[in-house]
Amino acid sequence: MLGFMFNEQEVQEVEYMLRREMEEILLDLSDPRIDDVVKVAMEEKYQVIFNMYKRFVPPNETLKYLLKRNRRNMQ
Structure with a gap:
């Protein structure tokens, strides 16, 4: 596992x-x-990219990027 420190602009x-x-x-x-x-x-x-994205944004922001097959599993 790696750790990174970003400033707000980099995030x-x-x-x-x-x-x-x-x-x-x-x-x-x-x-x-x-x-x-x-x-x-x-x-x-x-x-993989979606899992990375989830670490940067609030959960409600990730909903629009769920793949259709994953959306069915979430409901």
Whole structure:
């Protein structure tokens, strides 16, 4: 395990980068031209990024980035 100390500006930048990456992956997941095997790998990457994102934002901010299959499990 690693620890980092960020100032407020750095925290905002990390949040932005993580959100941007998650949005890009979500867009790619909706692309029918991408093979299902690749989508599985993308979902795994998304989950890692999402878990990092959860450490930076309040829980209510994470709800909009839950994958659809995870949203079903939460309800």
